[in-house]
Amino acid sequence: MSDLIIDDLTVEYDAGGYTVRPLDGFSTTVQDGSLAVLLGPSGCGKTTLLSCLGGILTPTSGSIRYGHIEVAGLQGAALTAYRQRDVGIVFQSFNLVPSLTAVGNVMAPLRAAGMSSTAARTRAVELLEHVGLGERLGHRPSEMSGGQQQRVSLARALAHDPPIIIADEPTASLDYVQVEGVLRLLRDLAAPGRVVVVATHDDRLLPLADQIIEMVPRFHEESSAPISSELAPGEVLFTQGSRGNRIFVIESGSIDIVREGADGWAHPLATLGPNEYFGEMGPLFGLPRSATARAGSETVVVGYTPEQFRQHMGAERLTDLIRHEERNDENTL
Amino acid sequence: MPQWGFVWMVAWPDFRARLQRFLVIGLGMALVLAITLLLSAFSEGFRLRCDRLLDVFGGERYIVAEGASGPMTSSTPVDSSLVDQLVEAGFDARPLFFSPNAISIDGAPASVVVVGSNGDEPGMRLTAGRLLHGPGEAVADEALVELALGDNFVLAGRPFTIVGTVEHATWDIATAGLFIERATALEILAGGQDVVTGVAVDGKGALPPLPKGVSVQSRGQAFDDILSRTADAKKSIDAFKFTLWMLAIVIVGAVLYLAAIERVRDFAIFKATGASNVDLVLGLVIQAAIVGVIAGVLSIGLAQLMKPIYPGLLSLPFRIAWPVVPVAVVIAALSSIVGVRRAIKVDPSQAFG
Ligand SMILES: Nc1ncnc2c1ncn2[C@@H]1O[C@H](COP(=O)(O)OP(=O)(O)O)[C@@H](O)[C@H]1O
Ligand SMILES: [Mg+2]
Numbered sequence: 001m002s003d004l005i006i007d008d009l010t011v012e013y014d015a016g017g018y019t020v021r022p023l024d025g026f027s028t029t030v031q032d033g034s035l036a037v038l039l040g041p042s043g044c045g046k047t048t049l050l051s052c053l054g055g056i057l058t059p060t061s062g063s064i065r066y067g068h069i070e071v072a073g074l075q076g077a078a079l080t081a082y083r084q085r086d087v088g089i090v091f092q093s094f095n096l097v098p099s100l101t102a103v104g105n106v107m108a109p110l111r112a113a114g115m116s117s118t119a120a121r122t123r124a125v126e127l128l129e130h131v132g133l134g135e136r137l138g139h140r141p142s143e144m145s146g147g148q149q150q151r152v153s154l155a156r157a158l159a160h161d162p163p164i165i166i167a168d169e170p171t172a173s174l175d176y177v178q179v180e181g182v183l184r185l186l187r188d189l190a191a192p193g194r195v196v197v198v199a200t201h202d203d204r205l206l207p208l209a210d211q212i213i214e215m216v217p218r219f220h221e222e223s224s225a226p227i228s229s230e231l232a233p234g235e236v237l238f239t240q241g242s243r244g245n246r247i248f249v250i251e252s253g254s255i256d257i258v259r260e261g262a263d264g265w266a267h268p269l270a271t272l273g274p275n276e277y278f279g280e281m282g283p284l285f286g287l288p289r290s291a292t293a294r295a296g297s298e299t300v301v302v303g304y305t306p307e308q309f310r311q312h313m314g315a316e317r318l319t320d321l322i323r324h325e326e327r328n329d330e331n332t333l
Numbered sequence: 334m335p336q337w338g339f340v341w342m343v344a345w346p347d348f349r350a351r352l353q354r355f356l357v358i359g360l361g362m363a364l365v366l367a368i369t370l371l372l373s374a375f376s377e378g379f380r381l382r383c384d385r386l387l388d389v390f391g392g393e394r395y396i397v398a399e400g401a402s403g404p405m406t407s408s409t410p411v412d413s414s415l416v417d418q419l420v421e422a423g424f425d426a427r428p429l430f431f432s433p434n435a436i437s438i439d440g441a442p443a444s445v446v447v448v449g450s451n452g453d454e455p456g457m458r459l460t461a462g463r464l465l466h467g468p469g470e471a472v473a474d475e476a477l478v479e480l481a482l483g484d485n486f487v488l489a490g491r492p493f494t495i496v497g498t499v500e501h502a503t504w505d506i507a508t509a510g511l512f513i514e515r516a517t518a519l520e521i522l523a524g525g526q527d528v529v530t531g532v533a534v535d536g537k538g539a540l541p542p543l544p545k546g547v548s549v550q551s552r553g554q555a556f557d558d559i560l561s562r563t564a565d566a567k568k569s570i571d572a573f574k575f576t577l578w579m580l581a582i583v584i585v586g587a588v589l590y591l592a593a594i595e596r597v598r599d600f601a602i603f604k605a606t607g608a609s610n611v612d613l614v615l616g617l618v619i620q621a622a623i624v625g626v627i628a629g630v631l632s633i634g635l636a637q638l639m640k641p642i643y644p645g646l647l648s649l650p651f652r653i654a655w656p657v658v659p660v661a662v663v664i665a666a667l668s669s670i671v672g673v674r675r676a677i678k679v680d681p682s683q684a685f686g
Contacts, residue, residue: 047685050685051682051685054605056604056605056680056681056682056684056685057682080608080609081607083604083605083606083681084606084607085607089605089606089684091602091684091685092685095598095601095602095605095684097347097599097602097603098350098599099346099347099349099350099351099599100342104342104346107342108339108342108603108606108608109607111336111338111339111342112336112339112603112606112607112609113336113607114336116338117338120338156606159606160607168685
């Protein structure tokens with residue numbers, strides 16, 4: 001009878017020289033017996049959070065407590081034991097071992113924990129029957145539908161009857177019909193003595209949730225210096241719909257700003273020259289890029305983070321920045 | 334503590350699922366190992382050749398000049414009265430006379446060991462022609478490929494004709510024995526003195542007191558002496574074998590590494606569901622060991638098939654062949670190290686996404 005308490009969790013990745021921090025001081029509590037849905041667009045850190053809960057990623061700082069277990073501090077044999085007995089993971093892409101049958105996949109974690117062959121088989125068959133795959137015991141993943149594979153994955157997650165079940169986008173690879181069975185199973189699992197955490201951007205799951213944890217994307221990139229890029233004529237700096245945290249100032253050359261319309265046509269919005277800046281809206285307000293930026297000629301641009309950009313422009317220019325937006329009006333970037 | 338049941342689940346189903354790949358690795362490894370076996374067979378052929386050479390001349394014991402290396406390799410003369418002395422004492426004693434020499438075949442030189450023959454040595458096996466009947470005749474070991482029946486050559490300025498060929502009278506790796514009448518040999522190669530370079534002795538019991546300047550050798554000593562003359566060749570062969578093993582490790586290691594890369598996701602999943610590194614490592618090593626057993630057994634068969642292609646005396650008794658199986662297992666296990674390192678490095682969070 002424990003709650004899952006996540007406190008001030010921070011995760012940093014080193015992404016090729018600069019730091020990405022998808023979780024920055026994240027805190028939440030999932031009550032015992034409840035099903036929590038982590039909701040948020042892709043890239044906001046859902047998988048990262050679940051990896052920490054599953055004991056397969058060590059957070060940079062913060063704590064994850066379940067009962068007397070401090071998950072974030074586990075190491076070695078204790079970590080292996082936690083992965084074996086305390087947590088069950090359902091993956092988006094099922095992640096079954098292709099060489100093993102349905103029974104084999106469910107038996108594997110039991111055998112890894114030292115259960116005898118007979119006992120493990122009995123338990124695996126029982127679980128597969130529970131998820132409705134009693135007829136599919138000897139099939140390999142390649143011989144099963146996505147929904148069936150996801151149910152094997154669920155049975156595997158349940159092998160040790162763990163008190164924590166986590167599922168990463170469990171319905172993303174499934175069609176509508178297959179989703180239902182998987183959702184019902186997940187819902188039934190959230191009972192006293194267990195917590196279920198499901199990450200998704202599928203709002204079909206929302207009615208099932210006892211608790212909805214909304215996560216917003218953040219781009220926290222730390223770099224000591226602005227990034228200068230040289231672009232060949234026609235080279236794309238960023239595409240519409242992508243995310244980024246750089247505001248660009250043209251040093252030389254020119255940049256064409258183009259909006260890709262729903263009609264499939266690219267509408268030119270503006271052509272910018274030296275000392276003009278663009279791409280400020282995305283980083284400032286956490287929005288995707290609203291247009292594509294492409295070099296018109298040999299061009300050099302310098303990308304600043306919002307903080308650096310403020311310094312670069314001087315505090316008094318901050319209002320100019322917003323005015324620049326108003327001036328461009330429709331053409332926000 | 335490894336969970337062997339789980340280790341087997343890591344090793345065997347995947348092995349079966351990718352059987353073809355593993356068999357290809359095994360076959361490649363078997364080919365390399367078959368070559369090492371042929372080299373072993375070649376080495377073993379040296380030993381066989383030593384025995385056969387001794388068999389041609391017989392003898393349980395030998396008497397040679399003191400300080401001489403051995404009866405088959407010494408050309409230090411000893412007075413032949415020694416032979417009579419031994420015969421009087423009730424032993425079966427036969428004079429040996431060997432002289433490493435060069436003959437001239439149509440002006441071209443060839444190295445031989447000239448044998449001053451008593452007519453028919455106890456283990457002499459004719460393969461063609463007949464035995465010696467006169468002073469101008471010679472019988473050559475088959476290793477002397479330059480000469481066939483009826484051919485002529487010159488030794489110490491005298492012409493000879495080949496009247497017969499024998500087998501097994503081969504010194505070192507391919508130096509032929511060339512039999513001429515003992516009297517002729519003494520006349521042209523020992524200045525007419527009645528000497529021997531050794532005596533082959535059969536018969537039980539203590540030998541009579543021997544004159545100064547001679548010593549007794551057992552057959553074993555005689556054997557070791559001949560064999561020691563091929564020691565350098567054997568060393569080269571062993572070094573070559575070792576090189577081939579290294580080659581096998583590199584080749585098999587590369588393929589096993591690729592095979593392990595294909596399983597990165599498997600390892601991430603296993604780790605995420607609580608498998609220990611030890612178990613996964615053992616799983617890979619066992620797969621490699623199975624490849625090793627297959628390759629080892631296969632290589633014995635391959636070597637037997639390839640043996641007839643190679644000239645010379647190759648001997649591959651089971652006693653020499655079987656160790657290739659454990660060697661193959663060790664090679665395969667070593668080969669798996671790179672793949673194993675890759676598996677250890679797999680981060681379980683790779684199971685996501
Ligand atoms: N191993 C990693 N190395 C570097 N960056 C990573 C890594 N994993 C995730 N990220 C980054 O962290 C952010 C959050 O990713 P993720 O947790 O997968 O989000 P979600 O699951 O919500 O889509 C993304 O910007 C992603 O690019
Ligand atoms: Mg994700």
